[in-house]
Amino acid sequence: MQVPERLSRFIPGNQITLLHNGEAYFPAIEAAFDRARHEIFLETYIYQDDATGQKIARALKRAARRGVNVHLLIDGFGSRDLPRSMLDSLRAGGVKTLIYRPMISPWTFRRNRLRRLHRKIAVVDRETAFIGGINIIDDRKPTEDLPPPYDYAVSVEGPLVDAIRLAARRQWSKTAWHNLRKGLGRDRALPPPAATGGNMRAAFLVRDNVRHRRDIEAAYLRAIDQAKSEIILANAYFLPGLNFRHALIKAARRGVRVVLLLQGRVEYFLQHYATQALYGHFLDAGIEIYEYRKSYLHAKVAVIDGHWATVGSSNLDPFSLLLAHEANVVVDDEKFGENLAQGLKKTMEAEGLLILPDRWKQQSAGFRVMSWLSYGLLRLVMGISGFAREEKF
Numbered sequence: 001m002q003v004p005e006r007l008s009r010f011i012p013g014n015q016i017t018l019l020h021n022g023e024a025y026f027p028a029i030e031a032a033f034d035r036a037r038h039e040i041f042l043e044t045y046i047y048q049d050d051a052t053g054q055k056i057a058r059a060l061k062r063a064a065r066r067g068v069n070v071h072l073l074i075d076g077f078g079s080r081d082l083p084r085s086m087l088d089s090l091r092a093g094g095v096k097t098l099i100y101r102p103m104i105s106p107w108t109f110r111r112n113r114l115r116r117l118h119r120k121i122a123v124v125d126r127e128t129a130f131i132g133g134i135n136i137i138d139d140r141k142p143t144e145d146l147p148p149p150y151d152y153a154v155s156v157e158g159p160l161v162d163a164i165r166l167a168a169r170r171q172w173s174k175t176a177w178h179n180l181r182k183g184l185g186r187d188r189a190l191p192p193p194a195a196t197g198g199n200m201r202a203a204f205l206v207r208d209n210v211r212h213r214r215d216i217e218a219a220y221l222r223a224i225d226q227a228k229s230e231i232i233l234a235n236a237y238f239l240p241g242l243n244f245r246h247a248l249i250k251a252a253r254r255g256v257r258v259v260l261l262l263q264g265r266v267e268y269f270l271q272h273y274a275t276q277a278l279y280g281h282f283l284d285a286g287i288e289i290y291e292y293r294k295s296y297l298h299a300k301v302a303v304i305d306g307h308w309a310t311v312g313s314s315n316l317d318p319f320s321l322l323l324a325h326e327a328n329v330v331v332d333d334e335k336f337g338e339n340l341a342q343g344l345k346k347t348m349e350a351e352g353l354l355i356l357p358d359r360w361k362q363q364s365a366g367f368r369v370m371s372w373l374s375y376g377l378l379r380l381v382m383g384i385s386g387f388a389r390e391e392k393f
Helices: 021-035 051-065 084-092 160-178 215-226 242-253 269-276 279-284 318-323 334-351 365-385
Strands: 011-020 039-044 069-075 096-100 121-124 128-132 152-157 200-207 230-235 257-263 288-292 300-304 308-312 326-332 352-354
Touching: 011 021, 011 160, 011 334, 021 051, 021 121, 021 128, 021 152, 039 051, 039 160, 051 069, 051 084, 069 160, 084 096, 096 160, 121 160, 128 160, 128 308, 128 326, 152 160, 152 308, 152 326, 160 200, 160 326, 200 215, 215 242, 215 300, 215 308, 215 318, 215 326, 230 242, 230 334, 242 257, 242 279, 257 269, 257 334, 269 365, 279 288, 288 334, 300 334, 308 334, 334 352
Parallel strands: 039 069, 069 096, 230 257, 257 288
Antiparallel strands: 011 152, 011 200, 039 121, 121 128, 128 152, 200 326, 230 300, 288 352, 300 308, 308 326
């Protein structure tokens, strides 16, 4: 894939702060909502009616009571369990709510029903934005005695906030139009931000099904192709296409250290074992693979050569790369990159299981058959849906 220069889109003058897990993210967005004076946009794939969801709902309603124009956009599949009573309570409290592609019958197969809103975005006035992989849901599952899922988000201050706000407004208006609901109307003239941001160069990238179908993947590929020393990828659901796999293998063969931190617990059976079908090719090329087994891995982040870093909602699998609406921030900053890289390396060393090539080759024949059958079934699903023509997986 040819990667155009325009995909850099780096804007200077930002302050990007890394937020690790919900314990950092949820207090940060709640505090930002409580500071809002004019406008809030919140997009999430999953919104649960649990303690976290109720706390964020109260913050949204507090803002609405102050006269803030509050918008909540949720995905119809990811948030299918959200009770109508909570939506009614939010609307009664002045929060405008929309559902992206309301869930249809599971027995109705339509190609478009696979296209979901997987972005996790919050924008407050023109002051602050948040991007990452964290849904509005309790970190801990009451039925499992596990630590919180391993995840990241970022807070953004500076001129990049306007780009994120514009994307959120556009998505809201499109969804309102499709739902035959009143949209935003003309853009409200908000006062300029009080904060001046910082000195970081950053870009905001989306994946959609019109003009930006390949932007996130292409940005990854460009950074991988230019890598000189080290590539660290941490991804919850890792099943990239042929071009992406070849780029990683080529980087390893030219002497770049390539490290993957992947899901070690079985969350989705087919996807888990389909990913493991690719391990042999990566290990043969000298790529290091760690599995995170302490809890569930939910991060979608990368650091390349210590300065290029991305945090967002996009996994490296067919769902994120070909189907879903996604959003990532790319940061070109050595301090930010070092901070994220150190966190990932510490996790791999303390809580990751290194997959040794010699031991991996000793896997049983039954395991190999299961993993390749899983890979084949996923390819079949992609073929039936028509998306296999867009990329070779």
